[in-house]
Amino acid sequence: MAAAAAAAAGQAYLHAVVNFLWQPDESSYQHVWPPMDFGWRIIAGSLIGFFGAAFGSVGGVGGGGIFVPMLTLIIGFDPKSSTAISKFMIMGAAGSTVYYNLKLRHPTLDMPIIDYDLALLFQPMLMLGISVGVAFNVLFADWMVTVLLIILFIVTSTKAFMKGVETWKKETILKKENSKQANVIGNEGADYRPLPGGPASAASKILIKETRKEEISAIENVCWKELGLLVFVWVAFLVLQIAKEYTVTCSNWYWILNLLQIPVSVSVTLYEAISLYKGKRVIASKGVDGADWKAFKLIMHCLVGVLAGMVGGLLGLGGGFILGPLFLELGIPPQVSSATATFAMTFSSSMSVIEYYLLKRFPVPYALYFVLVATAAAFIGQHAVRKLINILGRASLIIFILAFTIFVSAISLGGVGISNMIQKIHGSEYMGFDSLCLYEP
Secondary structure, eight states: OHHHHHHHHHHHHHHHHHHHHHHTOOOOOOOOOOOOOSHHHHHHHHHHHHHHHHHHHHSTTTTTTHHHHHIIIIIIIHHHHHHHHHHHHHHHHHHHHHHHHTTTBSSSSSBBBSSSHHHHHHHHHHHHOOOOHHHHHSOOOOHHHHHHHHHHHHHHHHHHHHHHHHHHHHHHHHHHHHHHHHHHHHHTTTEEOOOOOTTHHHOOEEEEEEOOOOOHHHHHHHHHHHHHHHHHHHHHHHHHHHHHHHTTSSSSSHHHHHTTHHOOOOOOOHHHHHHHHHHHSSGGGGGTTTTTTOOHHHHHHHHHHHHHHHHHHHHHHOTHHHHHHHHTTTTOOHHHHHHHHHHHHHHHHHHHHHHHHHHTTOOHHHHHHHHHHHHHHHHHHHHHHHHHHHOOOOHHHHHHHHHHHHHHHHHHHHHHHHHHHHHHTTOOOOOOBOTTTTTTO
């Protein structure tokens, strides 16, 4: 009897958990779109969005962790609509940053500041992850997103901060040594400067003579073959997304078109990965270490690219929140890490904006206004921080901005998510998964 009673109690508990997480006819999502009236909310939101885009573009993370709370708490959008508008703002900030970076060169090597091979390895996987993340944004309840976000951001911000401290120390040692050597060769009139404080380059501790141009025309600075492959992936995804709109949700053709994204993205990434593995191509921004790629390492990085895209699509963030710290761990200099992560985000964020638009997840006038704010802020932020780095000689500032942006995002987004969760618990609202097949824009 006791065993039967325990089994019955266990089944009842399991049924309660399943019922909490999944009720086919229930949905926890109701969009809230406030009217676009000029007032203190618009002013405050614009200021926060401006600084979020400025810091986010410099760190290579987009700023979505600041945009989403601003749109939710100040402007008054529901969390999922805020996610969609945030992606629009990230697209504008990323596009502005890429335009600024197109003419810039690598801080120490004779190559563009955007590493096109690195982007080609990660961007297709990022695009694939974005599509999965947008679908998860429909399926997942807000509290699930909040838990994932807090864990992820605390880990990545901590790692980025520690990398910034490490780079700062290396820069300090290098600056002292360069100062001593400059005193010795100062009479020759040569213009010397230390290598930037990237994880790999700062350790080399050598002086180089500045004979390169820091800027050249964008036409000369772009790697057109790699860019063409990246555009091909973007266009293929766009065609599939538009074609999907002419199918019935969850029909056979709906899933076929979704699954076709896999061979498109995997084929391009596989081409780059095999070329790196065989040594036909290199991640040049890493210097002498750019040709050392093992199969397991390549597979893991591709999986991280998918994860970055999933997080970006799910939370309305730029994949740079993961790619930025990852690139730094790979030994990519901060300037190149930020520029390349932002370059990859431009493709992925623009695709997610199209997907959200097709889902009718945001009001267009509001989105257009805030994307203009983000675009201007990103350009100004890039220019100001580049000047500051040239004056101080510390590229580690980019890493600290990255860590700070992620940490602030963890607090703001986590706080909003916890507050919404408490309100739903008090209101006894449904807090389980939503159905992708029953979703109506």
